[in-house]
Amino acid sequence: MLICLTANHRNASFDLLEKLSVGTADVARDLVAQSSFVQGAVVLATCNRFEAYLDIDEPVTAGISLAVEEAAESFSSASGTDVGELRDSLTVLCGDNVADHLFAVSSGLESVVVGEDEIAGQVKRALSTARVEGTTSSDLERLFQRASHTSRGVKTKTGLGGAGRSLARLALDLAESRVTDWAQTRVLLVGTGQYARVTLANLRDRGVSDIRVFSPSGRAVVFAAKQGLEPVAADGFLDAIATADVVITCSTADTVVLDAAHLETAVTLPGALPRRLVIDLGLPRNVDPSVASVAGTELLDLETISLHAPLDELNAESDARALVDQAAAEYRAGKAEAAVTPAVVALRSHLFDLLDAEIDRSRSRGESAESTERALRHLVGVILHSPSVRARELARDGRADEVFAAVETLFGLGSAAAERAATAAAAADDQHSPDAVSLEHYRRSAEG
Known part of the structure; x- marks a missing residue:
């Protein structure tokens, strides 16, 4: 039987989601190896959700309860969260509800920004990671493959993909009121991963050309060469902050890469700008909230961004949900037939x-x-x-x-x-x- 443990922006705080995204990468492997009930596990961790999809070999209520308890304790221990708080924030889905949920998630229907582009890729990568770790199962494989197939259908057959916007695009939309002219705006991009590429594309769509990139892991030079940007070395980080109108962080680093001390030092450097906007798209967070206390600095983080998520594109979402419901019904029928x-x-x-x-x-x-x-x-x-x-x-x-x-x-x-x-x-x-x-x-x- 498949079950899903989900903590997301609807039932958990961003602080809890941030903690769960750190230190739980190896838990799925240990859970499958040590549990008497869990035969397979795929973990999906994004900026607004943490979900564990488990394949358990005991379909009775007692087996489900034990598997959930084992998983909660394992994830709590690995992330340093209180197990009671985690239990209270988890929603447990069983049987057919698991497919209904994952199909909706992979199609962007459960995201902060309905129809976001990145979630389908994150679902695929979650399965790929489980394969590498040896934690997937035949039932989980079929479920996730069908979810990816469904998300592609939703994207091509409805207007949701065009109407839905990524968090990066929404963040820049919210920054419009703080930016006089994007073409004249100097941006420092912190991070070189997939989300950095998405953010870069959104910046260029707005006409931003003065973009420098810094990488906490030292990948700035390679990324900058591929993208036509100016790389920032470690010893030039503070100077880059000082002369940036907008600093956008989207690094996968496990620790904070920008704090109040960085800003306080940067604003004293020659040529430092008096005001700047810091946009933190990282999870775990890349920016310490204390930066907002530094004079001239405004912070826009994921929690604030989520509060300004636009209303659903009603027609596109309705069409997409109909396709997801149809795909889920077909998946259930296929399982029944196979039974x-x-x-x-x-x-x-x-x-x-x-x-x-x-x-x-x-x-x-x-x-x-x-x-x-x-x-x-x-x-x-x-x-x-x-x-x-x-x-x-x-x-x-x-x-x-x-x-x-x-x-x-x-x-x-x-x-x-x-x-x-x-x-x-x-x-x-x-x-x-x-x-x-x-x-x-x-x-x-x-x-x-």
């Missing part, structure tokens, strides 16, 4: 076993083996076709239990036989569909 695969596999296995026995008897009587075998195999295929199609239709209508009951009633193939057949099918090529794998597997075994 009856063990019963169908057991039925096929049983009939092909009977066929093999009949062929052996035919051969023992001296009949033409080739013609007899061909006729019998064709007959079994015809017999199986309609029940197989009907079983899938019933599963998609939520009647999978009836399929299992019918197979057990008619053929005496109970859950144990179905489980043995499913285990055998799972050993086949995982890149084929479950039913195709099962059919080919049993045909080969029958013919072998």
Whole structure:
């Protein structure tokens, strides 16, 4: 069973989200390795949400509760947060609700700025990280791949992608009232990652050309060369702050890169500007809140930005939600259909076993083996076709239990036989569909 533990801008403070984004990178691996319940984990951490998607092997309430408790304690310990505060801020989703939620998240429908561009990439990277760490599972793989497919559909089929704006774009929109002329504005960009590139594109869209870049990790020279910017060395950081109208931080550094001491020193340097706007897009935060106390400095951080998020683009969002709901319904139907695969596999296995026995008897009587075998195999295929199609239709209508009951009633193939057949099918090529794998597997075994 899949469950999701989510703390986001709707149910948790930015301070808590900031703490959770630090020190929890390795928790998923340790959780999967040490937990008796958690078989897979994918962690999604962005500037306005922290979510853990868990695959647990115990579908009962007790198992879910234990898995949630283990995860909460692990994330609390790694991030230095109070476990009680974390529990109070977590919303737990189970079963089909997990897909509904992730599909909406990956499509930008649950972001601070509805339709933001970055979240789809963050969802993909979360899965990639889980693969590298060895914490994903087949169910999580299918869930996240389907989520990425859904987000692409939303982007191409609705106006949400164009209407939705990134946090960087929203921050610059809010800065409009503080900036007289973007073309004459001197900007210091702190950070060289994906969000820095997004921010840079938004600055250039506004006509900003005087942009310098500083990297706490020393990547400024390479980034500046690729982007046509002026790099700032470590010993030139304070001078760059002093002569910047706007300082934008979007670094992935785990520690504060700009504090009041930096500003207090910078404003005393020759040529220092009397006023500047500091925009902090980092999570964890890159700027110490105390900078706002330095004369002439105004701070715009994520918490403030989120309070000014625009109203949803109603038509685009409505269309997008309809697509997400449709994708989630199809995902649930697919899972329901797959659930009856063990019963169908057991039925096929049983009939092909009977066929093999009949062929052996035919051969023992001296009949033409080739013609007899061909006729019998064709007959079994015809017999199986309609029940197989009907079983899938019933599963998609939520009647999978009836399929299992019918197979057990008619053929005496109970859950144990179905489980043995499913285990055998799972050993086949995982890149084929479950039913195709099962059919080919049993045909080969029958013919072998």
